[in-house]
Amino acid sequence: MQRTISKTPKAINKVISIPGDKSVSHRSIMFGAIAKGLTEVSNFLTGEDCICTMKAFQALGVNIKESGDKVLIEGKGFGALKAPEQEIYLGNSGTGMRLLTGLFAGLGFKTILTGDKSLSGRPMNRVIQPLTTMGACINSQDGKAPLVINPKNQTPNLHGIHYQSPIASAQVKSSILLAGLNADGITSVSEPEKSRDHTERMLKYFGAELYIEDLTISLNGPNSKNSLMGQKINIPSDISSAAFFLVAGAILENAELRLSKVGINPTRTGVLDALKLMNVQFSLENIDEAGAEPIADILISSSEIKGALINGDLIPRLIDEIPVLAILASQASGTTTISDAEELRVKESDRVYTTINLLKALGIEVQEKPDGMIIQGQNKKPFNPSKTPWQDLNEHSYYVSDDKIVFDSHGDHRLAMSAAIAGLYSTKPIEIHQVEFVNTSFPSFFEILQSFE
Numbered sequence: 140m141q142r143t144i145s146k147t148p149k150a151i152n153k154v155i156s157i158p159g160d161k162s163v164s165h166r167s168i169m170f171g172a173i174a175k176g177l178t179e180v181s182n183f184l185t186g187e188d189c190i191c192t193m194k195a196f197q198a199l200g201v202n203i204k205e206s207g208d209k210v211l212i213e214g215k216g217f218g219a220l221k222a223p224e225q226e227i228y229l230g231n232s233g234t235g236m237r238l239l240t241g242l243f244a245g246l247g248f249k250t251i252l253t254g255d256k257s258l259s260g261r262p263m264n265r266v267i268q269p270l271t272t273m274g275a276c277i278n279s280q281d282g283k284a285p286l287v288i289n290p291k292n293q294t295p296n297l298h299g300i301h302y303q304s305p306i307a308s309a310q311v312k313s314s315i316l317l318a319g320l321n322a323d324g325i326t327s328v329s330e331p332e333k334s335r336d337h338t339e340r341m342l343k344y345f346g347a348e349l350y351i352e353d354l355t356i357s358l359n360g361p362n363s364k365n366s367l368m369g370q371k372i373n374i375p376s377d378i379s380s381a382a383f384f385l386v387a388g389a390i391l392e393n394a395e396l397r398l399s400k401v402g403i404n405p406t407r408t409g410v411l412d413a414l415k416l417m418n419v420q421f422s423l424e425n426i427d428e429a430g431a432e433p434i435a436d437i438l439i440s441s442s443e444i445k446g447a448l449i450n451g452d453l454i455p456r457l458i459d460e461i462p463v464l465a466i467l468a469s470q471a472s473g474t475t476t477i478s479d480a481e482e483l484r485v486k487e488s489d490r491v492y493t494t495i496n497l498l499k500a501l502g503i504e505v506q507e508k509p510d511g512m513i514i515q516g517q518n519k520k521p522f523n524p525s526k527t528p529w530q531d532l533n534e535h536s537y538y539v540s541d542d543k544i545v546f547d548s549h550g551d552h553r554l555a556m557s558a559a560i561a562g563l564y565s566t567k568p569i570e571i572h573q574v575e576f577v578n579t580s581f582p583s584f585f586e587i588l589q590s591f592e
């Protein structure tokens with residue numbers, strides 16, 4: 140499926156409602172399903188990734204009812220989960236696959252986890268290896284999905300380990316901690332920098348005992364598992380989805396946007412720190428709490444943008460926002476350098492490669508690095524790329540003709556949305572291919588975009 144964005148709004152002054160946070164929505168289903176009692180979720184993200192997680196637990200016999208963004212989960216504890224009749228399909232979702240591998244590793248029945256083409260190419264050894272050390276038995280080919288998780292119905296059970304993760308990954312950390320709920324003894328994970336802490340916050344919110352010391356999180360298996368009780372959860376709006384409109388607000392002329400009730404968990408607000416470094420004008424209002432997470436309205440307006448260095452421990456706090464921050468950087472005065480972001484290479488696409496191709500399609504000078512890129516900003520000028528020779532999109536990501544830019548998102552939702560935001564500030568329309576993947580995380584994205592006049 141493709142879409143063309145050709146509109147440059149004259150002025151926008153709007154309140155925008157961003158859907159629920161993807162990471163928190165996944166976890167609300169998982170923890171509601173393994174807890175005892177009713178969990179009531181509101182502002183649930185009905186994107187395809189989270190729906191796959193919901194269907195996974197329905198396949199394991201959990202009664203889950205969804206109506207719009209409200210979900211009711213009748214949790215009966217780990218012991219009530221039943222063997223699924225079929226393979227469990229997790230679509231495009233790395234979070235679904237990595238967290239469920241940990242959660243299912245200690246169960247008494249076999250599960251097979253599959254995914255789409257992109258997910259089947261992503262590295263799973265980062266969870267298979269530590270889970271195997273805990274006693275799990277997971278078969279795969281070359282550490283890629285499908286993953287066959289064999290039953291753990293014999294003794295010894297899974298056993299706790301201390302795992303020093305080589306990468307700051309919330310998916311790895313969460314997978315091990317969730318396996319730890321079914322492991323004998325203490326399971327602990329240390330990470331080199333702090334990754335998003337939604338698992339820790341929500342486990343505590345559901346009543347688990349968790350010990351957090353700096354970059355190390357520990358739990359005592361059976362005790363923590365037995366104390367999980369159903370809860371009411373109001374999910375914050377997703378700051379990673381808000382980021383597209385933060386960048387639109389900053390680069391467009393005469394823009395003033397209010398994004399309401401966005402999650403501002405400090406492990407996720409690297410994008411706001413980057414905006415500050417880049418001189419973007421924004422403020423937070425109505426700071427409050429939703430469940431275990433802080434939220435606020437974010438107000439953003441047209442800004443003079445400056446280049447910056449984005450690296451170090453900022454990276455895990457804004458990793459998903461880098462493609463759209465690259466669009467912001469291309470409208471800055473001066474150079475923006477993104478370093479220490481090699482994890483971009485193993486996201487839904489190789490996001491160093493796909494982001495650089497998007498910038499080239501827009502006529503921006505950019506240099507590739509193994510762990511990021513150097514972007515030459517063009518200081519607030521609508522994108523106006525010169526014509527390139529026609530290229531087959533199966534082999535290449537883009538070409539530019541006299542009257543349009545054509546960009547293939549490589550099936551990556553965040554690349555498709557970044558291209559669409561760039562299309563709002565372009566002399567040539569941009570035709571974006573494989574936009575259907577936007578439904579994995581932000582089904583109302585194009586509807587919001589269309590409301591810009």
Ligand code: S3P
Binds near residue numbers: 163334482
């Ligand atoms: C996520 C963690 C991050 C992030 C992903 C969601 C999560 O991945 O990129 O979109 O919900 O735990 P990594 O843990 O691989 O960094």
